[in-house]
Amino acid sequence: MSLGIPEKITALLFDLDGVLTSTAVLHRKAWRQTFENMGQQFSEQDYLTYVDGKPRYDGVRSFLASRGLTPPEPEIRRIGDEKNDVVNKIIDEEGITPYPGSVRYLRAAREASFPIGVVTSSANATKVLKAGNLTEFVDALVDGNVITDQHLHGKPAPDSFLEGARRLGVAPEHAAVFEDALSGVKAGHDGGFGHVVGVDRGNQAEALKTNGADVVVNELDELLS
Ligand SMILES: O=P(O)(O)OC[C@H]1O[C@@H](O)[C@H](O)[C@@H](O)[C@@H]1O
Structure with a gap:
């Protein structure tokens, strides 16, 4: 199955709230x-x-x-x-509801052996991932606690995504960023990531593109083929 991302991409970095879960x-x-x-x-x-x-x-x-x-x-x-x-x-x-299309995408990424990172500003990420039964998909987690402890600049600065790529052992140009927030796509773009997928959960496809998304989807599994 194809994940619908450029060939150079070898690792995936997902935002949490609004990308994997409806939080x-x-x-x-x-x-x-x-x-x-x-x-x-x-x-x-x-x-x-x-x-x-x-x-x-x-x-x-x-x-x-x-x-x-x-x-x-x-x-x-x-x-x-x-x-x-x-x-x-x-x-x-x-309760926590993961987006079914996102779970489908995570499963496909796992089957294709892509390392997966979750990069979120939230300090509640561990609880949300656990309640959403998503922990098994996460190889590296950069959350609000890591951002505070390591004195990283939060999104829209690229620092948290760069730390996610570092933890997965991949250069930013070989990692894809999946984001629903304008601050998040900007972080992905400014960090020099190889591919930035904007996830439009409202009515901001154009704004996601202007802020740095290479493509915009409504559901992650639209990318699968
Ligand atoms: O207060 P928390 O859980 O640490 O989350 C901080 C922020 O985390 C982000 O993921 C959300 O998009 C924001 O809405 C939220 O404010």
């Missing part, structure tokens, strides 16, 4: 609840533009800055931590 929607809900508690309107577009794909506190900073607000660091952290409690509650209530 981007849960994050968006939790962010909205948290910001609305502060009296700030928070639209789907706000999520996609300011928060999606970025590490937790970067998301808080970026959205509030868009409203002309620059609270001190402890307040940024308090807001981010409040949102983390909310998203964990939502995850526990609603």
Whole structure:
């Protein structure tokens, strides 16, 4: 079976929330609840533009800055931590649903012996992968905890994907990045990755391309043939 990627690609790096699992929607809900508690309107577009794909506190900073607000660091952290409690509650209530097309793609990648990395800004990745029964597919994980511990710059900086490629022992030009966030495709593009697949879960195919996606799909298994 063909994975629908260029021949030079020998390893795959997947974002988690919104690419493998439908958790981007849960994050968006939790962010909205948290910001609305502060009296700030928070639209789907706000999520996609300011928060999606970025590490937790970067998301808080970026959205509030868009409203002309620059609270001190402890307040940024308090807001981010409040949102983390909310998203964990939502995850526990609603459960984790992997996208069937993504599971099909991961199985095909496994059968074709491609090393697989998951590169996510979320510090909740281990829990989400486990609840989604996806742990068996992951050879290397770079998550929000690794980003913090190693002082990496979060997406849109390419650092977390570069660390994923390093952990799989592959040069970026031989790795493909799969991303649903604008910050994520930009990271893949700016990191010099060999192929960047944008996954459009909403209505942002054009924006994914402008920010660095080489191709855009709605479901990963569209690439299989
Ligand atoms: O707060 P967490 O779980 O560490 O996640 C940080 C970010 O992780 C990203 O994967 C999500 O796209 C964002 O919505 C989320 O805010």
